[in-house]
Amino acid sequence: MANPFHPPPHPSGYPPQQPAAYPPQPAPGNNKTLANVLIVVGVLLGLCCAGGATRVFFTVRDADNATREVSEAADGYLRDLLDGRYREAYARLCSQRQVEVGENGFAVAQSGQQMTSYSIVGRQVQDRHGVSTGSVQVAIIGMDGKMISDDLVLVREDGEWRVCS
Incomplete structure (x- = not known):
């Protein structure tokens, strides 16, 4: 008699073969979502890099402009001294230095220290x-042919570089 709880044996003696289990397929559009996310991330990363490069460019350019302006201010001051234009050289001093030395005191002190040339190093x-x-x-x-090294300190006042030492 056949057992109602067990099916009859397969004629080959092996149990029937089960269909292969395949992983579920992604729903249509998931690959597009991933591609869109990667594109957005790539664009944002590119913008950040471009922003950083732009900032570096302008920082370097501004620093170069500032050092050029400092050099030009010092050159104008030294040229005024070299040519004996003490009033103009005095006007290139920072306000603190002007108060310390006064215009007449500055002219007297500078006229005794004449130079023949200078160079910015x-x-x-x-x-x-x-x-x-x-x-x-x-x-x-100097007039005696001796070279003197000096450091001029400049500060920014009213949008211009002024000699303060």
Whole structure:
């Protein structure tokens, strides 16, 4: 008699073969969603990189402009001294230095220290806590032919670089 709980044996002696189990297929459109996410991430990353490169470019350019302006201010000051234009050189001093020496005292002190030439050998600009300062290293040849090295310190006042030392 046949057992109602067990099916009859397969004629080959092996149980019937089960259909192969395949992983579920992604729903249509999932690959497009992934592609769209990757595109958005790529665009955002590209924008960040472009923004950083732009910032570096303008920072370097501004620093180069600032060092050029510091050098030009120091050159104008030294040229005024070299040509004996002490009033003009005095006007290139920072307000603190002008108060310390006074225009007449400055002219008297500078007329006794005549130079025959000068050259700017170095320059730099620093910005600390919103205060810009510059430093220009100069080689000055005096009337006696001796070379003197000096550092001029400049500060930014009223949008212009002024000599403060």
